[in-house]
Amino acid sequence: MLLNALRKLGGVLYRLLSVFIFLAVWELAARFQVVNPVFLPPFSEVAATLWKLIRTGVLLDHLLISLQRSLLGFGLGLAFAIPLGLLIGWYRGFERFIDPLIQTFRNLSVLSLLPVFVIFFGIGETSKVAVIFWGVLWAVLLNTIAGVKNIDLSLIKAARSMGISNYGLFTQVILPGALPTIFTGVRLSATSSILVLIAAEMLGANSGLGYALYFYQSNIKYPEMYAIIIVLAVIGVAVNYSLAAFEKRTFRYREELPETGSV
Numbered sequence: 001m002l003l004n005a006l007r008k009l010g011g012v013l014y015r016l017l018s019v020f021i022f023l024a025v026w027e028l029a030a031r032f033q034v035v036n037p038v039f040l041p042p043f044s045e046v047a048a049t050l051w052k053l054i055r056t057g058v059l060l061d062h063l064l065i066s067l068q069r070s071l072l073g074f075g076l077g078l079a080f081a082i083p084l085g086l087l088i089g090w091y092r093g094f095e096r097f098i099d100p101l102i103q104t105f106r107n108l109s110v111l112s113l114l115p116v117f118v119i120f121f122g123i124g125e126t127s128k129v130a131v132i133f134w135g136v137l138w139a140v141l142l143n144t145i146a147g148v149k150n151i152d153l154s155l156i157k158a159a160r161s162m163g164i165s166n167y168g169l170f171t172q173v174i175l176p177g178a179l180p181t182i183f184t185g186v187r188l189s190a191t192s193s194i195l196v197l198i199a200a201e202m203l204g205a206n207s208g209l210g211y212a213l214y215f216y217q218s219n220i221k222y223p224e225m226y227a228i229i230i231v232l233a234v235i236g237v238a239v240n241y242s243l244a245a246f247e248k249r250t251f252r253y254r255e256e257l258p259e260t261g262s263v
Contacts, residue, residue, distance in 0.1 A: 073132025085144025135196035143185025147178030
């Protein structure tokens with residue numbers, strides 16, 4: 001029991017070794033002025049500043065606001081993209097009709113459209129949620145379409161041979177088969193929703209992590225600026241690994257299936 005725990009701890013420490021090395025290089029480079037410590041303070045100073053922001057509640061206030069915006073835009077993006085992707089992937093005629101429009105819109109940078117969102121929705125919360133919605137939309141939509149289109153045709157033929165209805169075929173074969181690919185799109189969009197929000201908050205907000213990042217940079221408070229950057233990195237890593245663990249647990253059956261052609 002203890003041996004297994006030590007092995008797991010050793011594995012975790014080994015995976016974090018590169019991060020520890022990076023932080024040590026950061027600390028030493030600033031301490032020995034390999035880089036200008038004014039522009040890149042030592043990591044220990046940034047860590048102390050981060051703790052101060054946590055202790056005073058400043059970080060929590062900005063974090064909760066950003067997460068609220070991200071979750072709302074992310075949820076709306078999923079609620080729109082998944083049904084639309086299922087519809088497009090299921091009906092080939094509809095796909096041929098709408099694909100040129102999708103390919104045009106998905107190649108528009110979300111940040112280039114920020115002025116358009118501001119014009120239509122103002123500088124309040126709605127424009128920021130709309131930016132996140134747009135940033136989330138495309139990865140989920142395209143992965144949903146791909147998931148439906150890549151369903152094994154033999155499964156569809158077998159289901160139809162047993163007299164299954166179109167509704168039953170969709171709910172029992174198409175949707176379950178497409179879920180792993182859809183979830184890949186969800187993972188890609190989850191972290192991007194936060195990154196897109198940060199950019200939006202930097203351009204027009206008075207709260208949130210993006211606003212805090214821009215405020216500290218503008219006021220030459222570099223330890224605070226790097227502290228916010230570290231928080232953003234931690235959030236991105238935590239979201240990615242949490243979704244990866246959920247995906248592995250939920251779709252474990254994929255690992256148990258034999259490879260095509262195996263005996």
